[in-house]
Amino acid sequence: xxxxxxxxxxxxxVALCLSAGVVGSAVAETETSAPLREALEAQVTESxxxxxxxxxxxxxxxxxxxxxxASVGALVAGLDDLVQDGIHPDHYxxxxxxxxxxxxxxxxxSAQVAFELRASRALLQALxxxxxxxxxxxxxxxxxxxxxxxxxxxxxxxxxxxxxMDIAAALxxxxxDTPAYRQLKAAYADFQSRASQSSVPYxxxxxxxLRLGDRHDDVLTLRRRLTHWGEAHxxxxxxxxxxxxxxxxxxxxxxxxxxxxxxxxxQRRHLLQEDGVVGEQTRRALNVPLSSRADQLRVxxxxxxxxxxxxxxxxxxxxxxxxxxxxxxxPNGEHWQTRxxxxxxxxxxxxxxxxxxxxxxxPSWTIPPTILREDxxxxxxxxxxxxxxxxxxxxDFSGNPVAAETVDWERPGNxxxxxxxxxxxxxGRVVVRFPNNHMIYLHDTPAQGLFQRHRRALSSGCVRVxxxxxxxxxxxxxxxxxxxLSRLMASRGNDHQVSLPRRVPIALHYLTAWPNAQGEIxxxxxxxxxxxxxxxxxxQRRLSG
Numbered sequence: 191x192x193x194x195x196x197x198x199x200x201x202x203x204v205a206l207c208l209s210a211g212v213v214g215s216a217v218a219e220t221e222t223s224a225p226l227r228e229a230l231e232a233q234v235t236e237s238x239x240x241x242x243x244x245x246x247x248x249x250x251x252x253x254x255x256x257x258x259x260a261s262v263g264a265l266v267a268g269l270d271d272l273v274q275d276g277i278h279p280d281h282y283x284x285x286x287x288x289x290x291x292x293x294x295x296x297x298x299x300s301a302q303v304a305f306e307l308r309a310s311r312a313l314l315q316a317l318x319x320x321x322x323x324x325x326x327x328x329x330x331x332x333x334x335x336x337x338x339x340x341x342x343x344x345x346x347x348x349x350x351x352x353x354x355m356d357i358a359a360a361l362x363x364x365x366x367d368t369p370a371y372r373q374l375k376a377a378y379a380d381f382q383s384r385a386s387q388s389s390v391p392y393x394x395x396x397x398x399x400l401r402l403g404d405r406h407d408d409v410l411t412l413r414r415r416l417t418h419w420g421e422a423h424x425x426x427x428x429x430x431x432x433x434x435x436x437x438x439x440x441x442x443x444x445x446x447x448x449x450x451x452x453x454x455x456x457q458r459r460h461l462l463q464e465d466g467v468v469g470e471q472t473r474r475a476l477n478v479p480l481s482s483r484a485d486q487l488r489v490x491x492x493x494x495x496x497x498x499x500x501x502x503x504x505x506x507x508x509x510x511x512x513x514x515x516x517x518x519x520x521p522n523g524e525h526w527q528t529r530x531x532x533x534x535x536x537x538x539x540x541x542x543x544x545x546x547x548x549x550x551x552x553p554s555w556t557i558p559p560t561i562l563r564e565d566x567x568x569x570x571x572x573x574x575x576x577x578x579x580x581x582x583x584x585x586d587f588s589g590n591p592v593a594a595e596t597v598d599w600e601r602p603g604n605x606x607x608x609x610x611x612x613x614x615x616x617x618g619r620v621v622v623r624f625p626n627n628h629m630i631y632l633h634d635t636p637a638q639g640l641f642q643r644h645r646r647a648l649s650s651g652c653v654r655v656x657x658x659x660x661x662x663x664x665x666x667x668x669x670x671x672x673x674x675l676s677r678l679m680a681s682r683g684n685d686h687q688v689s690l691p692r693r694v695p696i697a698l699h700y701l702t703a704w705p706n707a708q709g710e711i712x713x714x715x716x717x718x719x720x721x722x723x724x725x726x727x728x729x730q731r732r733l734s735g
Contacts, residue, residue: 226252229303241314242345243307249349256309261355262291265309268357269316275365276378276488276728277324282312313352313360317343321364323495325727327541331720335627336543336697339498370705371494377703377711378487380420385480390418392477393468400468404445412468413442413449415476421452459712461513461644475713483703483713489724490703497699505668507546509632509653509698511539512714513706514646516632516655521668528661531635531646531654538718539651541700542626545693549662550621551678551686552611557582558629561650562607571599582609611684619679620662622655624696634658647717653698665694 226247247253256262269284279285287309294305322339343364351360365371393411400408413424426440440446450466457464460475468476507518511532518526533539537560557566569576577584577594584592585606592605609615618634628651635654640646655661663675669690678686702721706712716722 224252226254226303226306229307241311241318242341243310243314245345246310246314246349249345250353254306255352256291256306259288259291262288262309264355264357265313268361269312271358272316272320272361274379275320275375276491277316277319278728281319281324282316284312287312313357316361317348317364320361320495321366322498323492325492325724327496330723330727331541333538333540333700333718333720335540339496342499366494366497366499368494371491373705373709373711374487374491374494374703378484378491381480381484381487384418384420385484387418390414393473395470395473399470400445402445402447402450402466405441405443406445407443409445409449410442412445412453412476416449416452416456418480419456419476421455424449424452455710458708459706459710461712461714463644485725486703486713486716486721487711488728489721490701492724492728493699493701497697503695505665506695508696510704511541511698511700512702512717513704513712516653516661518661518664520664526661526664529641529646529656530632531640531649532717533649533651534647535717535719537649537651539630539649539653539698540626540628542624542628542630542696542698544624544626544697545695546622546624546665546690547693548623548690549665549675549688550617550623551675551688552619552681552684553615553617553621553633554611554684555609555615555617557607557609558650566607567599567602574599577607580609580614581612582607618658620658620675622658622662622665630698632658632661645715645717665690669694 256265266279266284266287269279269282269287272279290305290308294301318341321341321343326338327334328338347363348360351357351363391411391414393408393415396408400406400412417424426442453468453472454464454466456462456476457466457472460472462472462475504519504521504523507516509516509530509532514530514532516528516530520526566576566582574594576582584594584597585608586592587604587606597603597605611619613636616633616635618636620634622632624631630652632653632655637654638656640648640654641656659675659679665671666673666675666688669692671688671691673688675688678688700718700720702714702716704712704714
């Protein structure tokens with residue numbers, strides 16, 4: 191039979207499916223495959239080239255799917271459930287699919303082909319959005335250095351679920367299968383539910399902090415706010431409501447030990463000092479509406495999808511920028527983590543996907559243009575002796591020394607400033623390097639005291655790592671290097687380059703809500719102001735017929 195037969199045969203196939211009352215029944219290939227393939231060739235638009243429409247139908251031998259109200263209803267129900275992932279079904283025009291199906295049934299074969307493809311595109315787009323993010327992060331920010339995650343689900347398994355009309359199971363094939371994503375999703379549902387409950391009074395501004403032993407009406411308000419946040423058993427029952435029970439209610443206005451423990455848990459979840467004292471920062475965090483936290487969770491569900499499939503391969507490392515932590519997984523499955531310092535809001539550390547290639551031991555530091563212009567040159571202009579005090583050399587672009595006295599520091603021209611290795615060098619003793627477009631790396635620092643701060647957005651963009659020499663030793667050991675770090679550190683000279691025998695994947699992620707070591711969702715300050723842009727983009731709904 192000629193493969194390019196009229197679309198009339200498509201209508202025959204659809205009619206056979208409907209008469210059998212079975213979705214995707216075994217209609218003869220000669221009656222359906224060729225016209226559907228023809229329709230795919232003719233109707234898949236350029237905007238759909240990123241969707242695997244043809245591969246989807248190839249797994250079904252080019253048989254139609256959406257041929258009954260039951261099948262379309264299952265699709266609509268599956269798309270509606272995406273609200274639990276923070277994805278609105280309006281993006282796929284889910285609300286108009288059933289009406290579109292009914293219109294196509296009355297309009298003939300050509301309309302039925304068009305609806306079939308429209309419905310499949312909606313499903314495939316939802317799979318892609320759920321698997322690797324509805325938004326393209328590279329279009330949202332120049333602070334994203336890496337490829338968008340590749341499609342990471344099995345089309346064969348998706349089609350197997352679709353054949354059973356289990357659209358929820360099909361979507362599960364694409365949903366990130368990580369404990370962190372599941373925790374974020376559960377928290378999103380919880381915060382949405384509690385945000386819709388009755389309002390709770392805000393804790394007012396105070397001249398003095400609330401602390402253990404205080405007795406005040408504000409303590410009762412504090413109990414109510416924490417209960418609203420999910421801390422149970424902080425509010426005792428009123429004994430007057432149960433006159434037949436002989437019980438004395440504790441004074442709800444007293445700041446007791448259980449309340450202080452609840453405050454510490456709250457502070458831990460918000461990167462605040464865990465002292466059990468309700469000062470201004472804790473008060474402000476307590477007063478954040480739960481609806482705002484639900485929005486924050488929705489934004490970070492999207493970021494979790496941008497992370498892509500989490501490989502079990504080790505060794506591997508990732509930096510939690512907003513959580514100020516470096517996480518490293520060794521080949522034996524051991525997990526090591528440490529505190530980090532990241533860029534300030536003015537010099538934000540970007541999101542990067544790369545791989546560690548080498549270390550620099552006893553590094554010199556070529557001062558970057560921004561730091562040179564904004565920080566160093568003003569000091570040199572005040573006193574050229576600053577260079578000698580800080581052990582900074584002046585060199586030309588070929589590395590040749592230049593006398594500092596010969597430079598016009600108002601217009602220094604083609605020179606560079608390089609600080610040699612030593613105790614004052616901002617890079618410390620070790621640098622961990624990986625290719626990226628922003629000249630970002632991990633490094634040591636002489637300012638070890640800064641790691642004691644709870645919020646550590648303090649650097650000029652690169653990531654300072656507490657215990658970086660131990661991390662470097664782990665990298666050398668886990669990649670099979672014979673290099674002796676201690677010997678290199680004790681040697682003379684600058685910039686000893688040590689290549690790793692194999693590359694170690696590393697990612698820098700920006701997550702303002704994420705599970706902590708205790709399994710609680712931790713809410714972090716949006717230090718770089720990225721949340722609003724992601725939230726606004728997620729809130730845009732595509733409504734089409």
